[in-house]
Amino acid sequence: MAAIDQGTTSTRAMIFDHRGRVVSVEQLEHEQIFPRAGWVEHDAAEIWRNTRRVGAAALASADLTAKDIVACGITNQRETTVIWERETGRPVHNAIVWQDTRTGELCEQLAGDAGIDRYRERTGLPLSTYFAGPKARWILDSVDGLRERAENGELCFGTMDSWIAWNMTGGVDGGRHVTDVTNASRTMLMDLRTLSWDPDICAELGIPMAMLPEIRSSSGDFGALRGSGPLPGVPLSGILGDQQAATFGQACLEPGEAKNTYGTGNFLLLNTGTEPVFSEHGLLTTVCYRIGEEKPRYALEGSIAVTGSLIQWLRDNLGLFPNASDVERLAAEVDDNGGAYFVPAFSGLFAPRWRSDARGVIVGLTRFVNKNHIARAALEASAFQTREVIEAMQADSGVTLSTLKVDGGMVVNELLMQFQADILDVPVVRPVVNETTALGAAYAAGLAVGFWESEDDIRANWAEDRRWEPGMAVEDRDRLYAEWNRAVEHSFGLN
Numbered sequence: 001m002a003a004i005d006q007g008t009t010s011t012r013a014m015i016f017d018h019r020g021r022v023v024s025v026e027q028l029e030h031e032q033i034f035p036r037a038g039w040v041e042h043d044a045a046e047i048w049r050n051t052r053r054v055g056a057a058a059l060a061s062a063d064l065t066a067k068d069i070v071a072c073g074i075t076n077q078r079e080t081t082v083i084w085e086r087e088t089g090r091p092v093h094n095a096i097v098w099q100d101t102r103t104g105e106l107c108e109q110l111a112g113d114a115g116i117d118r119y120r121e122r123t124g125l126p127l128s129t130y131f132a133g134p135k136a137r138w139i140l141d142s143v144d145g146l147r148e149r150a151e152n153g154e155l156c157f158g159t160m161d162s163w164i165a166w167n168m169t170g171g172v173d174g175g176r177h178v179t180d181v182t183n184a185s186r187t188m189l190m191d192l193r194t195l196s197w198d199p200d201i202c203a204e205l206g207i208p209m210a211m212l213p214e215i216r217s218s219s220g221d222f223g224a225l226r227g228s229g230p231l232p233g234v235p236l237s238g239i240l241g242d243q244q245a246a247t248f249g250q251a252c253l254e255p256g257e258a259k260n261t262y263g264t265g266n267f268l269l270l271n272t273g274t275e276p277v278f279s280e281h282g283l284l285t286t287v288c289y290r291i292g293e294e295k296p297r298y299a300l301e302g303s304i305a306v307t308g309s310l311i312q313w314l315r316d317n318l319g320l321f322p323n324a325s326d327v328e329r330l331a332a333e334v335d336d337n338g339g340a341y342f343v344p345a346f347s348g349l350f351a352p353r354w355r356s357d358a359r360g361v362i363v364g365l366t367r368f369v370n371k372n373h374i375a376r377a378a379l380e381a382s383a384f385q386t387r388e389v390i391e392a393m394q395a396d397s398g399v400t401l402s403t404l405k406v407d408g409g410m411v412v413n414e415l416l417m418q419f420q421a422d423i424l425d426v427p428v429v430r431p432v433v434n435e436t437t438a439l440g441a442a443y444a445a446g447l448a449v450g451f452w453e454s455e456d457d458i459r460a461n462w463a464e465d466r467r468w469e470p471g472m473a474v475e476d477r478d479r480l481y482a483e484w485n486r487a488v489e490h491s492f493g494l495n
């Protein structure tokens with residue numbers, strides 16, 4: 001079973017066996033384009049080139065051909081928006097990434113007197129720069145004539161799943177313009193209950209419906225992959241946004257089960273079952289997955305914009321160390337944060353605060369604080385932000401987590417995982433297969449073609465690798481968290 005994981009920093013192709021174990025993996029990073037403060041773009045054509053290359057490389061390194069692959073799933077960074085010409089396949093603009101804040105003013109205008117929750121009842125989302133609909137509107141407004149071309153059906157809108165699926169299934173030569181319910185639920189254009197585009201919201205946002213992809217189940221027949229792609233002839237049978245895919249790959253298949261992924265940002269998802277639960281504490285309501293014609297499953301989500309990308313920032317912008325993994329050694333050279341707190345509100349603050357006026361701050365500085373304390377404060381920020389969203393989740397759902405299932409690029413960091421268990425006072429558990437995102441997409445694809453029979457296979461394949469038990473004194477935990485909360489206040493009103 002193959003999966004393409006088109007993430008924020010890189011694109012991976014992975015092949016899994018029937019036990020859900022990794023057979024091969026290949027990965028390529030793509031350029032992060034920062035044209036102005038607060039803007040983040042990707043070159044969608046580069047991402048498609050990388051997809052082809054990693055797909056071919058994953059086959060080659062496992063000594064396989066496309067004929068050996070039963071089916072393929074796609075999973076992707078969500079919300080990142082691309083618009084391309086149906087006839088040529090050329091993007092009309094760089095993709096606007098989920099972290100980009102250029103639609104701040106537009107979102108304020110749309111909110112008007114009704115406030116940021118204007119569309120929450122229908123879409124589960126607050127008006128925020130995070131989501132795809134306003135990004136598409138910005139692109140249409142940025143070039144004369146684009147809106148007319150979109151109305152005439154000459155342009156396609158898509159999140160990265162649509163872009164990859166269209167290209168993989170033939171591109172200009174009959175490519176399928178599709179998305180799945182999880183990705184569509186991040187556009188702000190889909191009604192959460194009917195799982196179809198909402199014509200009123202599309203009209204209010206100025207998005208012609210002729211440019212929208214068809215919304216499908218997360219697991220089903222999306223068509224065969226064509227020769228222009230890396231896996232010719234293989235059926236494409238699963239699409240899931242990456243955080244929903246990780247929830248599926250972590251076997252969070254029952255209401256009350258949750259996972260937290262530590263990548264570029266952190267994303268905590270709690271499966272809430274077949275009915276959407278609406279948050280009163282700053283979480284999002286989102287589609288978790290839909291398998292075939294079954295009822296959709298919904299989730300409450302706490303999205304944190306900046307966690308792993310703060311480590312990249314220390315590496316690339318400050319030059320504190322050459323590799324992200326060096327942060328642990330640096331942080332471990334001191335016993336604590338030395339009084340320093342780093343609030344990484346580079347894209348404003350997402351859940352549970354939704355403060356677009358916030359910007360990054362480091363507070364508590366004295367002559368004592370050195371780069372080791374800063375490294376430690378940067379890691380601790382992921383754990384403090386996670387505690388905030390877990391508190392919100394518990395308040396919304398009444399669910400108390402007995403353990404926290406974790407995955408993603410940062411969970412190799414022992415110091416962070418121990419601090420996370422300490423600051424939550426809950427054990428943190430990592431599975432054997434940490435690549436849960438790609439695995440979740442492979443499961444969705446494999447269920448559609450009968451490679452796995454039922455969700456019981458997914459449960460049976462999940463296995464614990466490592467567990468961190470909490471060990472911090474309650475006074476220390478409370479003091480650190482209170483100081484973090486005071487630090488967050490200092491990030492407000494800086495934009």
Ligand SMILES: Nc1ncnc2c1ncn2[C@@H]1O[C@H](COP(=O)(O)OP(=O)(O)O)[C@@H](O)[C@H]1O
Binds near residue numbers: 262263308327409412
């Ligand atoms: N040892 C480490 N300690 C802390 N952060 C790390 C470590 N290794 C990688 N990271 C961070 O993890 C992120 C990559 O995780 P990954 O799950 O691959 O991200 P994504 O899927 O968002 O592209 C990067 O932002 C990187 O800075």
Ligand SMILES: O=P(O)(O)OC[C@H](O)CO
Binds near residue numbers: 008076
């Ligand atoms: O690419 P990742 O893993 O950072 O995930 C990005 C999220 O999908 C954004 O919502």
